[in-house]
Amino acid sequence: xxxxxxxxxxxxxxxxxxxxxxxxxxxxxxxxxxxxxxxxxxxxxxxxxxxxxxxxxxxxxxxxxxxxxxxxxxxxxxxxxxxxxxxxxxxxxxxxxxxxxxxxxxxxxxxxxxxxxxxxxxxxxxxxxxxxxxxxxx
Amino acid sequence: xxxxxxxxxxxxxxxxxxxxxxxxxxxxxxxxxxxxxxxxxxxxxxxxxxxxxxxxxxxxxxxxxxxxxxxxxxxxxxxxxxxxxxxxxxxxxxxxxxxxxxxxxxxx
Amino acid sequence: xxxxxxxxxxxxxxxxxxxxxxxxxxxxxxxxxxxxxxxxxxxxxxxxxxxxxxxxxxxxxxxxxxxxxxxxxxxxxxxxxxxxxxxxxxxxxxxxxxxxxxxxxxxxxxxxxxxxxxxxxxxxxxxxxxxxxxxxxxxxxxxxxxxxxxxxxxxxxxxxxxxxxxxxxxxxxxxxxxxxxxxxxxxxxxxxxxxxxxxxxxxxxxxxxxxxxxxxxxxxxxxxxxxxxxxxxxxxxxxxxxxxxxxxxxxxxxxxxxxxxxxxxxxxxxxxxxx
Numbered sequence: 281x282x283x284x285x286x287x288x289x290x291x292x293x294x295x296x297x298x299x300x301x302x303x304x305x306x307x308x309x310x311x312x313x314x315x316x317x318x319x320x321x322x323x324x325x326x327x328x329x330x331x332x333x334x335x336x337x338x339x340x341x342x343x344x345x346x347x348x349x350x351x352x353x354x355x356x357x358x359x360x361x362x363x364x365x366x367x368x369x370x371x372x373x374x375x376x377x378x379x380x381x382x383x384x385x386x387x388x389x390x391x392x393x394x395x396x397x398x399x400x401x402x403x404x405x406x407x408x409x410x411x412x413x414x415x416x417x418x
Numbered sequence: 419x420x421x422x423x424x425x426x427x428x429x430x431x432x433x434x435x436x437x438x439x440x441x442x443x444x445x446x447x448x449x450x451x452x453x454x455x456x457x458x459x460x461x462x463x464x465x466x467x468x469x470x471x472x473x474x475x476x477x478x479x480x481x482x483x484x485x486x487x488x489x490x491x492x493x494x495x496x497x498x499x500x501x502x503x504x505x506x507x508x509x510x511x512x513x514x515x516x517x518x519x520x521x522x523x524x525x526x
Numbered sequence: 527x528x529x530x531x532x533x534x535x536x537x538x539x540x541x542x543x544x545x546x547x548x549x550x551x552x553x554x555x556x557x558x559x560x561x562x563x564x565x566x567x568x569x570x571x572x573x574x575x576x577x578x579x580x581x582x583x584x585x586x587x588x589x590x591x592x593x594x595x596x597x598x599x600x601x602x603x604x605x606x607x608x609x610x611x612x613x614x615x616x617x618x619x620x621x622x623x624x625x626x627x628x629x630x631x632x633x634x635x636x637x638x639x640x641x642x643x644x645x646x647x648x649x650x651x652x653x654x655x656x657x658x659x660x661x662x663x664x665x666x667x668x669x670x671x672x673x674x675x676x677x678x679x680x681x682x683x684x685x686x687x688x689x690x691x692x693x694x695x696x697x698x699x700x701x702x703x704x705x706x707x708x709x710x711x712x713x714x715x716x717x718x719x720x721x722x723x724x725x726x727x728x729x730x731x732x733x734x735x736x737x738x739x740x741x742x743x744x745x746x747x748x749x750x751x752x753x754x755x756x757x758x759x760x761x762x763x764x765x766x767x768x769x770x771x772x773x774x775x776x777x778x779x780x781x782x783x784x785x786x787x788x789x790x791x792x793x794x795x796x797x798x799x800x801x
Contacts, residue, residue, distance in 0.1 A: 325579070329581060332750060334488075335583070362484070365484055365486040366481060366487055371477070373476070373497070374497050376437050377496075382488040383486050383487055412732075423595065
């Protein structure tokens with residue numbers, strides 16, 4: 281949830297590098313509208329053994345009909361040099377709202393997933409991914 | 419220089435109304451623009467920045483990739499099989515180069 | 527209730543002393559009992575089982591595994607005519623390699639009769655190219671060589687590693703064993719210090735495996751690409767601040783034979799995916 285002055289308060293997760301950059305990005309997308317929670321299931325590892333290819337997947341409960349569907353989903357990482365990871369545009373033709381890809385994480389950080397509905401409302405979920413960088417073995 | 423090759427996994431057959439999973443991958447280094455080469459010079463950014471899946475000519479799913487997407491970008495997404503048709507998958511690279519793949523799907 | 531808890535704790539402490547390591551895998555690992563009574567370990571486990579699900583899941587999916595892109599490249603090369611003799615590697619390889627294709631991945635490095643010594647798969651491929659195809663040899667760590675070795679070893683995927691270390695291979699085996707236990711570099715460590723004495727423990731944030739090579743050539747997230755066993759050996763030596771040997775050095779071939787023997791019985795997993 282966004283605090284009054286636009287400072288990011290990601291409920292229940294520790295503050296990592298650039299909360300302000302994520303807040304600004306979210307504000308740009310939502311126009312300052314309030315963001316709800318729920319209906320977004322995140323599939324992220326708790327600990328990623330290497331930050332080069334971390335699985336990121338989500339599934340959003342939505343009927344995906346012409347009058348009730350998820351229009352877009354934005355994935356952000358608050359500890360990377362820039363917060364945007366990827367965004368996805370969905371259509372009712374898909375029948376379900378989910379996607380899976382792999383991202384680069386520079387270090388332990390929060391992943392924030394923001395979903396925009398066709399009616400202009402927004403939902404959000406986040407989770408922390410710990411990233412270890414072993415460095416051994418050449 | 420490795421070839422940039424797409425590959426896709428689409429079920430050949432599906433039942434009407436079934437939600438199938440489509441997987442797509444393209445071999446690409448996804449240079450972020452931050453890494454340096456052996457001489458210490460920055461390797462310029464060059465990534466696949468967009469992936470579009472269209473069915474019978476209609477765009478059904480788009481993914482916009484940033485440099486934070488891993489090398490050899492992989493994407494999996496659902497699609498509701500209503501009628502038989504053909505998919506076209508397009509990957510767009512920084513600078514405009516496009517790579518495509520096509521697959522047909524039969525719906526019973 | 528308190529007494530029961532105390533007894534349970536006492537028992538688990540005793541049990542803990544008997545099993546010095548916390549279980550390093552989630553119980554799903556295939557643990558091989560070495561058949562050779564001279565094997566230094568009581569259990570043989572693939573590097574696959576030292577990694578978390580996020581990494582194992584990619585290896586399990588041929589579509590998503592980026593190492594398969596390199597193996598696909600190798601498959602193309604396999605059937606490509608190259609060199610003055612107008613032949614492809616697929617037409618000459620089994621004769622050169624002295625064993626059938628579906629076995630090569632589980633028996634190399636191997637004593638090669640024509641070469642008169644133990645050689646690696648890379649070396650027999652180049653022998654084939656030069657003598658039977660009239661083609662230029664591939665560079666050891668080139669995409670072509672990695673592709674071809676990945677493709678060929680993949681034909682044995684699922685069968686058990688079974689390198690021969692007796693008879694005419696025994697000299698190289700002994701040399702490889704000697705190298706495995708020899709301290710090198712400023713950090714003055716040997717392969718055994720990590721992979722024999724400390725597998726299952728952490729070094730920095732990496733969980734140490736037994737150092738088996740049943741998945742090579744493989745994709746490493748650390749490399750953002752596919753590499754060979756010699757690349758891995760070189761990297762290790764650099765980490766220990768030792769001067770790495772050049773690719774293809776006969777000591778690395780001997781070490782490769784020895785390390786493969788330590789993993790005899792494991793399934794070939796080429797092309798694997800690791801961190």
